[in-house]
Amino acid sequence: MRKKGDDKMMLRKSGCKVTPARLAILNVFKKAKKPLSAQEVIETLHETDQATVYRTLKSLEEKGILRHIDLRHNHAHYELADLAEHHHLVCLECGKIEIVHHCGMEETQNRIVRSSKHFAEIKQHALEFYGICKSCAARQKKL
Amino acid sequence: MRKKGDDKMMLRKSGCKVTPARLAILNVFKKAKKPLSAQEVIETLHETDQATVYRTLKSLEEKGILRHIDLRHNHAHYELADLAEHHHLVCLECGKIEIVHHCGMEETQNRIVRSSKHFAEIKQHALEFYGICKSCAARQKKL
DNA sequence: AATTATTTGCAAATAATTCGCATTTATAAT
């Protein structure tokens, strides 16, 4: 696990100011064992305003420090971007989340289920790609 | 493309009543070339109440007729579940969506980019599994 | 210590989704 000093360095390197709010938010994610919603962060850090949390999540995502995760709940989740590659098992009924490691896409869903502690069945999976479209790439070059 | 009568059959088979609202919503999706948000459906069908649209999207999803898609916009998208397997290219800048066909997961992202009309670069992808966790499976058996 | 560009908190706005309830309607039973 990364040390505190590393967080400050990381923030500075990415052009962020090092503030108590940002360090606190990073810490919440370091302690978490699963992706967190904005609300979960807000509830954990009742000292920090919700607008600040939303703004921080977004900017840390843009810097590549946090990663945005969609889990078909009605809100976004985030996790640290430097975690080992993994996927998520999401319960369609209750929303429970489990982390799945060591999963090349070739591995079958069945194998994942067999090795899962909490899941009985996989019914669907979603794979999305996120990138930059050509018109945005062109616009960025101009600026 | 499926004919109108097929929609009625499909709804009946899944235990839904055949109503004008549902047929209209299915039609919107049949005409669409990309995943639609609830708002897009609502704007297209200004005769239908938004609560009805939300309820219909959810129940058609539960019946397996629509599929829920997360695109990191701040709202859900849906598409017909019986479309050929495909994924989505989502622009991190402007949100533009492009459908990607013929994509086994083994195919590289680079190859996808090369064959894409609109995208210059893929920076990330997300793969999520959706299923039923053991405690929900147990509870469902009891009922 | 003074300057400056960021960041924060607060309050209010907007967006996304859901809920309660009275009414209507599709289907099944007569």
Place this chain on the structure above:
DNA sequence: ATTATAAATGCGAATTATTTGCAAATAATT
């Protein structure tokens, strides 16, 4: 065809999720 009934709808309001404007606070720089 008529009726009974469970499901679906519309409406308004409530919730939940996220964003915004602006003034005050603060981290980094000089």
